[in-house]
Amino acid sequence: MIGTVTGAFTHRVLPYAGVDEYLDGAIPFVREGIAAGDRVVCVSTVGREELLRDELGAAAGEVEFVDAAAWYGHPSRTLADCLSDADASAGEGRRLRLLGEPVWAFRSPLEVLEWQRAEAILNVAFRDTGASLLCPYAASLPPGVVAAARKTHPETVRGDRASANPGFVDPWAFSAQCDDEPLPSPPDGTFALRIERPDLYWLRAYVADQVRHTALSGEDLQRLLVAVTEVVTNALRHGEPPIALRVWTRVDAGERSLVCEVTDAGSWRDGSGYGLIPPRPDRRTAAQGRFGLWAVRLLCSLVQIRTGEAGTTVRMWLRLPGRDGA
Amino acid sequence: MDTLWSVRRPVSDLRPGDHACLAYAGEDEFQHVVGAYVRGGLRAREAVxxxxxxxxxxxxxxxxxxAHRLLTVIAADEGPRARLDPEAVxxxxxxxxxxxxxxxxxxxxxxxxxxxxxxxxxxLEVLLACEEHLERITAPSTRVxxxxxxxxRRCDAADLEALRARHAVRAAPDPEFEDPVLTIVRTFQPAGLSLSGELDASRHAVLDQAxxxxxAGRDIHLDMAGLGFIDLGAINLLADVAGRAGTGSVVLDRMAPEMRAVLDTVGWARLPGLRVGAPA
Structure with missing residues (x-):
């Protein structure tokens, strides 16, 4: 039964085919929370919200409804915001109970992968929060998305029953699987700028010059410069020469992106965290080292990392405004 | 306000012929700027x-x-009833x-x-007459x-404007640090540092020193108006400084909107002890 509120963290997937299965799982979860005095948040589309409100009746007034498109804006940011909500609720002695249906439509394969990784990593990030998260996944989603959900959620919900998920994979192992595929090579002829000096103002001037012809906004340029400086600073401190920077633009299904890649010959130790776990304000101890990678993820649309005996590659993506160069 | 014809120059860069003013509001600013000027002169074996x-x-x-062989104190006003005499000066x-x-x-x-x-x-009239003589002694000189x-605190707005108008140069504090990439200058109203140029890991140590x-014990204001770039490590360092016992907040004033956007994105602006102050 879901009903035993132990205060322990739970993260469950609710696979559903049709409205009835959705409500059969979601409504008991929400009502439980209201009865227990939890902070109950429902992240959904407008259509789902109406459905839930109808079913809950007056009790809907106890629930915060949030638009899914706004909530699921950026994997790392969503994770951090949700985590600080959980911490804030816990601070008031209340459990955060979140019904959250991730948005999968209109995501590129790379973005889908990052959202799946976030589903896995939150098992680590939320471990001590006592939050209760229920994630509905429609049967109509691509089979790979539903299959991944069974790897990233420790439990599955059917109606008001939760059972352990045999397919659940250790979050870090899942995250590593996300990075199994080698990165495609940069476009032929991409210039590799060698970085040898710790003074990086000339590097920023180079990057700014490279992106001058793109439609990157001033704010995004600043984000990119901060991210690149951070990654290069890490490479200078912890990596091995040669360190190189490459910049190119890429069009993917009409989406234009700027890609900025930093490579070095070193490899990261296991347990580096890859900047995936949000720092907690009250536990800000690891100020140095790869902690900055967390911020780099926030600054970029997407970050890819590969590290091993062949060296380390950090690829930072920034989405460019407009489609097809418009 | 800056007038069109006035030049701002660090005290150590004042050159012969410069007749500069320093409008200050606190003893620490007076000591810092005039002290550097006096010390610099004596060190260079100039008469002060x-x-x-x-x-x-x-x-x-x-x-x-x-006592210093090269330092002469001229008391321009002996006794409470005597008056400042421009010709005597x-x-x-x-x-x-x-x-x-x-x-x-x-x-x-x-x-x-x-x-x-x-x-x-x-x-004011007496003072302006003194300024007139100072201008005549200084401006054409290749040595003074x-x-x-x-x-x-002793001038009203009109006094200050009239006196400033007699000076083509405005003296500024010497930078605490200066190289082609970064300049750090102390500020006094509010107390803190003015940063210009770019700041990354290669210059964290000089920021820490400055x-x-x-x-101690007061808010630290950082004037970011001239700063084109700050890295995450420097923001981190500022948060650490703000967290030290006996320090007030670190207030980031006049940040460029792009820099503010970066801070908002990474959530550092919400760090305890770090505050975003006056807008750009």
């Missing part, structure tokens, strides 16, 4: 003429009551400059600390530099 109302006044930049300065010449001293620095005289009848500290000279 300190024109003041009180012969017993301590000279900034040197130990109290330390002119004659005294001319005599000292001539004496420096005779002794082969290659340059003369004048400090004219006279705003106390504003409280006297016709104070002058700086007039203007105590804002922060260490600031008075």
């Amino acid at each position: 003429l300190y024109l003041t109302g009180d012969a017993a006044a301590a000279v900034p930049g040197v130990p109290p009551r330390a 002119r004659d005294a300065l001319a005599a000292e400059v001539a004496r420096a010449d005779r002794h082969g001293v290659r340059a003369v620095r004048i400090i004219a600390d006279l705003t106390w005289a504003l409280r006297r009848p016709d104070g 530099t002058a700086i007039c500290p203007l105590d804002r 922060l260490a000279i600031l008075p």
